[in-house]
Amino acid sequence: MIIVMKAQAGEDEIQNVVRMVEQLDYRAHVIRGVERTVVACVGDERGEVHQLQHMESVGGVERVMPVLRSFKLSSREVRPEGSRIVVNGVEIGGRRLTVIAGPCAVESATQVEDAAMAVKRAGAHMLRGGAFKPRTSPYSFQGMEDAGLDLLEAAGRKAGLPVVTEIMDPHDIDLVVAHCDMLQVGARNAQNFSLLRRLGKIAKPVLLKRGMSTRLEEFVMAAEYILSEGNPNVILCERGIRTFETATRNTLDLSAVPLLKEWTHLPVIVDPSHGTGIWSLVMPMALAAVAAGADGLLIEVHPNPEQALSDGPQQLKPKRFADLMTALKPVAEAVNRSL
Ligand code: PEP
Ligand code: MN
Numbered sequence: 001m002i003i004v005m006k007a008q009a010g011e012d013e014i015q016n017v018v019r020m021v022e023q024l025d026y027r028a029h030v031i032r033g034v035e036r037t038v039v040a041c042v043g044d045e046r047g048e049v050h051q052l053q054h055m056e057s058v059g060g061v062e063r064v065m066p067v068l069r070s071f072k073l074s075s076r077e078v079r080p081e082g083s084r085i086v087v088n089g090v091e092i093g094g095r096r097l098t099v100i101a102g103p104c105a106v107e108s109a110t111q112v113e114d115a116a117m118a119v120k121r122a123g124a125h126m127l128r129g130g131a132f133k134p135r136t137s138p139y140s141f142q143g144m145e146d147a148g149l150d151l152l153e154a155a156g157r158k159a160g161l162p163v164v165t166e167i168m169d170p171h172d173i174d175l176v177v178a179h180c181d182m183l184q185v186g187a188r189n190a191q192n193f194s195l196l197r198r199l200g201k202i203a204k205p206v207l208l209k210r211g212m213s214t215r216l217e218e219f220v221m222a223a224e225y226i227l228s229e230g231n232p233n234v235i236l237c238e239r240g241i242r243t244f245e246t247a248t249r250n251t252l253d254l255s256a257v258p259l260l261k262e263w264t265h266l267p268v269i270v271d272p273s274h275g276t277g278i279w280s281l282v283m284p285m286a287l288a289a290v291a292a293g294a295d296g297l298l299i300e301v302h303p304n305p306e307q308a309l310s311d312g313p314q315q316l317k318p319k320r321f322a323d324l325m326t327a328l329k330p331v332a333e334a335v336n337r338s339l
Pocket of ligand 1: 188274
């Protein structure tokens, strides 16, 4: 159920409602929209639902209504205008698109710094780079780990870009939080519920990727694990799913973008690098993603993709990334977005 507060409801009335909801054994999540505040009540709805309904008579309450979707906190019903999430000064989910770019993995100080400076020059808003890499084979490069985090942080600082990196192990959360502005949950951990719950307790935004075989409802429920632990700052990332098609690394499901935006208030970005696995397809699918309503893009860029220690075939050279940013502008404007 959600309790919609009156536009003029005061903070004392909101806190009073929260207290009353908690006394009924529900968890209360206060969601502050531009026009009004909503108190989302999460709990076992077989019990005291009628008591929540009675809260319509409490001071400051406008109405009490059920959330029809299974995803209670991410449902667009609770925040019709959509969420804007700020990552160290960079907003995701506003009118301006957010472009996150950088290498698949941090490989050396010069590699990540060159990538950072190049993507910054081309107009990217955030830097990515993996320090802990989830590789199919245990014999492949696993990432620079702690040293990679230091290099990523330094490169981001030098370029003036917030940084995002993947978190794989709950034991590394404190370390990664100390070095990065946003934590990425990769496709292989999209339903690692204990990791998701732990990320619900941190104070930094989480970029949640879709699992390679998760349905959209499962994807949103994964986000719900993070939200329900108290972290409201979750960004969804469509990165392709596994289908019978083998010509591309994954099948980029762009219909996910408008559907997720219809269902949820969370920002949605698209990763055409992992979504296709082929550098020449990254630009056309990036343009299509923006046309479909994505709030941003995640693009792999490497100063020298032929030498990359992971995902070489899908990484863009800096010049091609700059061309992509140029091509993006008119498409963004056509759908009333800016870069
Ligand atoms: C990545 O972003 O480098 C990555 C490993 O992505 P995914 O989890 O989508 O495969
Ligand atoms: Mn990669």
